[in-house]
Amino acid sequence: MGSTPVVRGSTIVLGSASPARLRVLRDAGLDPQVLVADLDEDAIIAEMGDASPSDVVTRLASAKGEAIVSTILTGGDPAFDAARADGVVLTCDSMLLLAGELSGKPHSSDVAVAQWARMRGNTGDLMTGHCVTRLRDGAVETVVADHKSTQIHFSDVSDDQIARYVATGEPLKVAGAFTLDGLGGWLLDGITGDPSSVIGISLPLTRQLLSQVGVDVTDLWQ
Template sequence: MTSLLLASASPARLATLRAAGLDPAVLVSSVDEPAVVERYGVTDPEDVCLVLAKAKAEDVAGDDERPEDSLILGCDSVLAFDGQVLGKPADAAEATARWEAMRGGTGVLHTGHWLIDDREDGSGATIGGVASVTVHFADVTDAEIAAYVATGEPLKVAGAFTVDGLGGAFVKGVEGDHHAVVGVSLPLLRDLVREAGVAWTDLWAARG
């Protein structure tokens, strides 16, 4: 049996993986995201999320407390909107300003994935990819923005929105893998797992 180790504190990612039949262990990375982006000098949103996903997976792979014999998955999401690369808003004021700009508009949510085969007899693979999804935002009112920001939810997620929570009603539609908007693309992860020499369904057998 093969187990998955998720290098992320995101409850949405964990819930998505569990709903897909996996039961990953979780070990949160200690990566300083702004420092990583500055060190690599990346500005393209796809590069930003992939570099951060890789850094998180590598950080956990070097942790002596990690479970042995696992596939380690790092993920990171950013929203590209109006020429900007947006992660989590710093505070309520920034979240409000973002929604005032985004309402009625369209952005692209990029989610980077990095998989490290940390199994003793594994392939040794260290591979990644990016899932990109076009997101159409509803033309929400000032009152709706204020109420949403007051819940605190937008402060916890890249782009200041969710599709699987309170923000779901404020997203008119998505073009692409909706799982990627939640934070982990299951079809892309399946491809990475297979490239590492593991059958996706073998991860189902590791449940429990």
């Protein structure tokens, strides 16, 4: 498919409340508007039953995209002109796969401590589902979705280091209870794969998905 230039003034929407995702995109030349979807992610996961981890994260990213697009096209947000909506909506969802079990944000200190007790000295896969929706003239033109998986090698940290890290509050708010670009980076031995995906949104995969919907990412650079 040949690329269709995104004209100046087109909407670029990041459907995520993650400041890390927004920072990655801004550092990479995009200046998206942010619109957050209100989803019952646990219900979606339950409905998927025995689906593979890659299917779960991809479905969650797609569900966010559907919710964001619905808000835009039904006039649910005054910042957007539903009748003239044109551009792309980017949505993601990340979870950590460790020993066959998916985990998202721990939300509580007890859960974060228990998760780190399982992660330390081990290797997990940070899996991020991505969805790109192309809007043109107030309608959905194309939707594509995929996932990116990156290996995380966790340091064999002590109980005290885990307690100190959890006490900062940082791991409670992020998928897998760790960051690469924050305090959690001190507690990792390394990664195998795409660093931007670990932070929250894979630039290589997003570029590929944009190309599939006919958008050259360089047309989105500010």
